[in-house]
Amino acid sequence: MSSEIVQVGATITCPHMGNVTAITSNTRVKVSGQPVVTMSDTFTVAGCTFLATSPSPQPCILVRWLVPATRVRINGQQVILKTSTGICQSAAQAPQGPPNILVTQPRVKGM
Secondary structure, X not given: OOEEEOEOOOEEEOOOXXXXXXXXXXXXXXXXXXXXXXXXXXXXXXXXXXXXXXXXXXXXXXXXXXXXXXXOEXXXXXXXXXXXEEEEXXXXXXXXXXXXXXXXXXXXXXX
16 A cells, blocks of 8 residues: 655654654655655654653654565665654663654655
8 A cells, every 4th residue: 555755844753742853864856845764764853751661761762663665765775654664762772652654745655
């Protein structure tokens, strides 16, 4: 099933409503005027409110993608789709839950 391709300006949050920012090395392929993100890019989280765990807080700091696009690649790297599966992680790499891709560009889809 096809799904929207995620670009740098997409709205992505961690499960605790922290904002995810994509940092990409892709400068060649753009959708809606913004670079497309791939599995090898860095996805940082800022503003995670998940502080109510053990004595030391464990807020989300990054997203690791597990299931990207299967048929679309940029420079050999699989792109991230709105339906892609990932996991947010703390500084200790503890899993914190899946990221939420809320808004992407609506025109370009991939599989």
